[in-house]
Amino acid sequence: MAFKSKIFILVFILFIGCMQPESSRVDFALGTVCSITLFDQGLDSIYNEIFARIHEIESLMSVNIPSSDISRINKAAGIEPVQVHKDTFMVIERAVYFAELSGGAFDPTVGPLVSLWGINRDEPRVPSQDEIDAVLPLINWRNIKLDSQTSSVYLTQKGMALDLGSIAKGYAADEAAAIIRKAGIERAIVDLGGNIIMIGERKDKNPWRVGIQNPIEKRGAVIGVLQITEKTVVTSGIYERYFDKDGIRYHHIFDPSNGYPAKNGLLSATVVTDISMDADALSTILFVLGYEKRMVLFNYLPNTETIFVFQDNSIRTTDGVNFTVTDSTFFIKN
Ligand code: FAD
Numbered sequence: 039m040a041f042k043s044k045i046f047i048l049v050f051i052l053f054i055g056c057m058q059p060e061s062s063r064v065d066f067a068l069g070t071v072c073s074i075t076l077f078d079q080g081l082d083s084i085y086n087e088i089f090a091r092i093h094e095i096e097s098l099m100s101v102n103i104p105s106s107d108i109s110r111i112n113k114a115a116g117i118e119p120v121q122v123h124k125d126t127f128m129v130i131e132r133a134v135y136f137a138e139l140s141g142g143a144f145d146p147t148v149g150p151l152v153s154l155w156g157i158n159r160d161e162p163r164v165p166s167q168d169e170i171d172a173v174l175p176l177i178n179w180r181n182i183k184l185d186s187q188t189s190s191v192y193l194t195q196k197g198m199a200l201d202l203g204s205i206a207k208g209y210a211a212d213e214a215a216a217i218i219r220k221a222g223i224e225r226a227i228v229d230l231g232g233n234i235i236m237i238g239e240r241k242d243k244n245p246w247r248v249g250i251q252n253p254i255e256k257r258g259a260v261i262g263v264l265q266i267t268e269k270t271v272v273t274s275g276i277y278e279r280y281f282d283k284d285g286i287r288y289h290h291i292f293d294p295s296n297g298y299p300a301k302n303g304l305l306s307a308t309v310v311t312d313i314s315m316d317a318d319a320l321s322t323i324l325f326v327l328g329y330e331k332r333m334v335l336f337n338y339l340p341n342t343e344t345i346f347v348f349q350d351n352s353i354r355t356t357d358g359v360n361f362t363v364t365d366s367t368f369f370i371k372n
């Protein structure tokens with residue numbers, strides 16, 4: 039009997055030993071599919087902590103949650119400053135930094151344009167020029183007043199609205215990566231709807247291989263493979279959110295100077311760097327500014343590489359990028 043129970047215990051231990059740790063967890067948050075993969079040490083408790091943090095960031099920074107800091111700031115536009123969580127304050131501060139750096143190509147007060155075009159709603163539409171002209175004066179990052187003493191934010195004009203859709207996913211990815219690194223996990227992938235951080239390197243010591251989305255094909259089709267170690271990769275493109283009307287594609291990244299989806303011959307702009315929040319903002323900026331004006335930015339930014347994909351299927355990369363085209367309809371033109 040005792041022997042039998044010992045065998046049972048042994049079998050049980052072997053079974054536990056063979057059980058694979060959870061290899062990845064996928065959840066819906068930030069309006070997108072969020073996937074975390076922890077290699078070798080995929081503890082439930084770490085996954086729980088990461089997703090709790092992502093949901094916390096969403097509850098602070100979403101425009102769709104009425105109690106969020108961003109919704110409260112927007113409701114109080116032109117009325118009074120609103121005290122916010124230090125994380126929200128920090129992300130807005132960084133957004134303002136990028137607004138200034140980009141000469142307003144990136145503007146977190148883009149909210150009224152996003153609403154007008156209804157890009158994130160079921161029935162998007164092309165607004166009239168009068169409607170666009172009416173909201174353009176509200177798009178102005180200079181009218182965000184920040185008070186770091188009280189951690190409060192004031193939008194000076196009624197009708198102004200913040201939208202952190204171009205930067206907060208990157209912040210959430212950085213926060214997820216921070217939890218993973220703190221837990222001592224050496225190899226992991228954070229993918230928040232295409233905001234990717236590759237932690238460590240592959241088990242065989244080779245760099246990670248990240249596919250770059252084909253901007254004109256269905257999700258998952260790639261134009262090529264990027265090899266990286268311990269970097270973040272973020273792409274802004276025409277394919278993320280869009281609608282077609284009378285043969286014209288209208289996407290979700292707006293040029294604040296005219297109120298229309300940015301149009302400069304690009305299909306997508308990818309940024310490879312160290313901080314995902316910065317990469318998120320930078321990919322949006324590059325998509326708005328376009329290839330010709332990119333240097334306005336890059337004189338300031340070390341350790342930042344880019345991949346631009348153009349409407350004629352040409353691709354231009356910076357020198358430090360290890361990128362191989364796998365779809366023969368695209369070609370490198372450096
Ligand atoms: P990016 O290029 O990184 O950003 C484009 C987005 O930024 C646009 O969608 C717009 O929101 C904004 N933007 C457009 N032009 C500019 C500009 N010139 N300067 C600055 N910003 C600009 N989606 C939903 O459908 N439902 C949700 O409930 C929802 N909740 C979200 C909550 C949070 C906290 C975040 C961060 C995102 C959420 N989203 C939601 C997704 C969001 O609406 C955007 O569609 C998404 O973040 C776009 O990311 P991207 O990487 O594709 O594009």
Ligand code: MG
Nearest residue numbers: 204318319322
């Ligand atoms: Mg972005």
